[in-house]
Amino acid sequence: MTDRRRVLELRGLTHRFGGLKAVDGLQVDIDEGEIVSLVGPNGAGKTTVFNLISGVLKATAGSIRLLGRELVGLPAHRITHHGVARTFQNIRVFPQLTVRENILLGTHHWTRSGMLGSAIFWPGTMRAERAAEAEVHTAIDLFRERLEPRLEDPAYSLSYANRRRTEIARALAARPQLLLLDEPAAGMNPYERIEIAGLIRSMRDRGLTIFLIEHHMPLVMEISDRVIVMDHGVKIAEGLPKEVHSNPRVVEAYLGRRAASA
Amino acid sequence: MPWHKRLWESGPYGWNQALTRPQVLVPFFVVAATLPPLLQYIENNSAWTGAEFWIRILTTCAMYACLAVSLNLVVGYAGLLNLGFIAFFAIGSYAYALVASDQLHQHLPLWSSLITVIAVTLGFALLVGIPSLRLRGDYLAIVTLAFGLIMRELTIDLDRPPVLAGHQFGPSDFNLTGGTAGIHAVDPLRLPSWMPLIHGAAFQSRTYYWIFLGFLAIIIFCLLRWRGSRVGRAWVAVREDELAARAMGVNTFKYRLLAFCTSAVMAGIVGMIDAAYTHNTFPDNFNVQETVLVFIMVVLGGLGSIPGAIVGATLVTILPFVLQQLVLYKYVVFSLVLIVLMIFRPQGLLGTVSIRPRATMGGTIELLTAESAIAASELPTVTDREAADLESASGAIVAMEPEP
Numbered sequence: 001m002t003d004r005r006r007v008l009e010l011r012g013l014t015h016r017f018g019g020l021k022a023v024d025g026l027q028v029d030i031d032e033g034e035i036v037s038l039v040g041p042n043g044a045g046k047t048t049v050f051n052l053i054s055g056v057l058k059a060t061a062g063s064i065r066l067l068g069r070e071l072v073g074l075p076a077h078r079i080t081h082h083g084v085a086r087t088f089q090n091i092r093v094f095p096q097l098t099v100r101e102n103i104l105l106g107t108h109h110w111t112r113s114g115m116l117g118s119a120i121f122w123p124g125t126m127r128a129e130r131a132a133e134a135e136v137h138t139a140i141d142l143f144r145e146r147l148e149p150r151l152e153d154p155a156y157s158l159s160y161a162n163r164r165r166t167e168i169a170r171a172l173a174a175r176p177q178l179l180l181l182d183e184p185a186a187g188m189n190p191y192e193r194i195e196i197a198g199l200i201r202s203m204r205d206r207g208l209t210i211f212l213i214e215h216h217m218p219l220v221m222e223i224s225d226r227v228i229v230m231d232h233g234v235k236i237a238e239g240l241p242k243e244v245h246s247n248p249r250v251v252e253a254y255l256g257r258r259a260a261s262a
Numbered sequence: 263m264p265w266h267k268r269l270w271e272s273g274p275y276g277w278n279q280a281l282t283r284p285q286v287l288v289p290f291f292v293v294a295a296t297l298p299p300l301l302q303y304i305e306n307n308s309a310w311t312g313a314e315f316w317i318r319i320l321t322t323c324a325m326y327a328c329l330a331v332s333l334n335l336v337v338g339y340a341g342l343l344n345l346g347f348i349a350f351f352a353i354g355s356y357a358y359a360l361v362a363s364d365q366l367h368q369h370l371p372l373w374s375s376l377i378t379v380i381a382v383t384l385g386f387a388l389l390v391g392i393p394s395l396r397l398r399g400d401y402l403a404i405v406t407l408a409f410g411l412i413m414r415e416l417t418i419d420l421d422r423p424p425v426l427a428g429h430q431f432g433p434s435d436f437n438l439t440g441g442t443a444g445i446h447a448v449d450p451l452r453l454p455s456w457m458p459l460i461h462g463a464a465f466q467s468r469t470y471y472w473i474f475l476g477f478l479a480i481i482i483f484c485l486l487r488w489r490g491s492r493v494g495r496a497w498v499a500v501r502e503d504e505l506a507a508r509a510m511g512v513n514t515f516k517y518r519l520l521a522f523c524t525s526a527v528m529a530g531i532v533g534m535i536d537a538a539y540t541h542n543t544f545p546d547n548f549n550v551q552e553t554v555l556v557f558i559m560v561v562l563g564g565l566g567s568i569p570g571a572i573v574g575a576t577l578v579t580i581l582p583f584v585l586q587q588l589v590l591y592k593y594v595v596f597s598l599v600l601i602v603l604m605i606f607r608p609q610g611l612l613g614t615v616s617i618r619p620r621a622t623m624g625g626t627i628e629l630l631t632a633e634s635a636i637a638a639s640e641l642p643t644v645t646d647r648e649a650a651d652l653e654s655a656s657g658a659i660v661a662m663e664p665e666p
Contacts (some may be wrong), residue, residue: 054509080511092506094499096566096614101495108499109511111492115520118491119484129491154275174510 004031005067007178007209008053013062015048015233022048024233025062030178035200035210037220037241040230041254046213047089049230050180053211054086055079067177081109083177087167087184089213095156099147099166102155103139106173107132139173142199161192172203179203181212185219197223221245229253274564275614281569282486291479294324298471317468323579324474325536330559330571331481332528337557338566338615339485339494340521341501343403345553346390346410347529350383352417352548354530355537356439357382362449362538365440372451376534383530387523395518410553417545418442444544451538470539477535481528482568497521498566501615551593558596562603564613573611 010028014021022045030036038046051057053064055076064071071079085106093102111132117125140147143165150158155166164184171179181200185193193216200223204210214220220227220241227244229237231253237244244250263271269280280286298317305313329351336344357379361370370378394405421441423432439445451473455462465473488494496517499507504514537543555578563574578596582589609615 056505056509075513076508077511077513080509086509088506088509092503092509094502094506096502097495097498101498104492105495105499105507105510105512108492108496113492115484115488115493115524118493119487125491132492170510 004033006030007032007034007067008211009063009065009068010049010053011063011065013049013052013064014060015045015052015057016060021233023052026230026233026235028228028235030209030211032209033204033207034225035204035212035223037212037214037224037227038230039214039217039220039227039244040236044230044253045233046230047182048233050086050182050211050213053079053178054084054180077109080174080176083175084180085171085174085176085178086180087164087171087182089182089186091160091163091167093155093158093163093166093170096154098152098154099158099162100136100151102166103136103169103173104132106139106170107135108174110175135173135175136169139169142172142202143169160187164188164196168199176208178209178211181210181214183213183215185214185216193219274567274609274612278564278567278569278612278614281612287482291475294475295472298468317471319580319583321471321474321539323576324471324478325532325539326556326559326579327572327575328474328478328481328532329529329556330563330575331478331485331568332525332532333556333560334566334568334571335485335528336521336525337560338564338571338613339489339501340497340518342395342518342522343399344406344522344525345403345557346406346408346413347525347556348548348550348553349410349413350387350526350529351533351536351552352413352543352545353386354379354383354533355543355547356417356445356533357530358534358537359445359448359543360438363445363447365437365445369449371454373454376531379530379534380527383527383533384523387526388519391519391522391526395515395522407550410548410550414545414548414550417444417548440544442545444542444547446542448537448541448543450541451535465538467539470535473535473539474532477531478572485568493517493520554593555596558600561600561610564610565615567610567612567614570610570612 006029008028008030010026013023013026013028015023024045026049028036038049040046048057052059053071055071055074055078059072062072066079066082066084069082071082071084074082094105097105111128113125113128113132116122118129136151140151146162146165147169150162155163158166164187168181168184171181184200185196188196197219200210200212212220212224222241224241226239227237227241228235229244229247229250236249236253237247239247269276272279297320298313301313301316305311329347333344333347336342336347358375360366361368361375361378363369390406390409394402394409397405417439418441420438423430423434423436425431450464451470452462452464453460485494488497496507496512497520499510499512500514500517508514533543536547559574559578560571561574562577563570563572581595582592585595588595603610
């Protein structure tokens, strides 16, 4: 346990939308190879935390450290370069690109291939493109039977679940240190949810560290190493799934005071 | 399934893929290149005398095809509404006219003038692009439109020293652009004198058709290479979803600037060839109507489609000559055609991307595909049952109704 690297370290992370504190002094530590779930009622500030880590929003105060490197203030594309990849709550695949091209976008930040190089078939550029192509096959490894037949289809023609898979494969192709999954099981049927659970575990087994927002509690309880509960931008509980589950403050956050005391 | 049936069912997306394969493009360019001798042959062997006229029209077609394909790079691929596009055509044209005519008594050889043209258009593109590409879609359109108008005014007004706050800048005999008359007697393109057999001969008027065609082939080749590589994917990604592109590590500003500058330089080179072909350059070649005309070509053919841009350029150039009676009402006819097209086929003839605005966050003109709009409306929404399932499954919830 102790020799594990600390992947993510949030210290006093705060974000204000005008007068509203969406995230208020959040402290989170995630070690290498952990699956940590972030849960909480709607509007608790979970997605804001993800947006802050991935650089979509800029933190008002506090620090975000990835493997010891400060991320606050870096533009989103630099943060990806340092090893954070994410998926979105409302799936954001590029509809006009094929599945293959979508996944290739994941390799964008670690391949070097310029305009001139690709126009004149420069050997270095061709090598970079081949390496990216090879990465596609690694990235879809977990979804092979689902995505392989659809590789050349434009993403708008995919089913909802396949878009989700494409988005996750795209994030995997970015070779992240830390993978942020924003409600990966939303809109999925029970079978697909089971598949997602297995998927998240096998991604962890490959050495990925996973930070997860999820509403589907059985899924959270099953796969998480630790659960963090947020409400009104504040962390109200943290611990093993079992501990959090029976925490009175968590029940209160979901239902209100009276129901909790009843 | 037979191939033609499969192709038909693949829709515009598949047609584009099929039409941009080398097996189609190479024969297309070979046939296009043999048109002038063919027309000449027909004229020599029949009573028809239109060869010279039609070769000129073909040259214009090829020029507009170059412009349309370059504009397609910035509007169709990168989704940037560049309404000042024709200004870069003008800048290239004037840059060449200034270094290859008696205006400044400069007669640079081909390669030096080409480098000058590229440097000057690139400079202007950076000047406009760096501040304006940080703006969101509509504002970019306004800034570039203003830039186009300013450049045209400058070409008219820079025939006398600029006067600002009562102070005259420059000598009294200052005449840079020749005013409304423009610059005349521009040098034709000339091959280098060290080349054997040719010894610096100027290109004949008819050969410009092949020069335009050759340049078109080069930019199409580059565009297809880029579209299949990291750069082109990044362009389309920025157009489709800027936020997701940034999350995947794409420096959106850099890639927009790349697309903007590349397209501007292409337009500048076309302007240079055009100045050499017509031996002159004057402001009326570059008014707003020209931008509109090139936009009509691109939108008619289909945003993001190279074959579409060529078809659009050809149709828009040739139609006024075919329908001589309607030539005065050219823009009326085009507008009507466009309106009808936008109602029934907003992606254009061969395009896959619609120009209809989409109400989401992001900086580009937010192109929306008809297909993706339909697909989005069919996304499974969370039903009441699903919500109830979710809530009952989250063990923390013990009662749906709080006790009174």
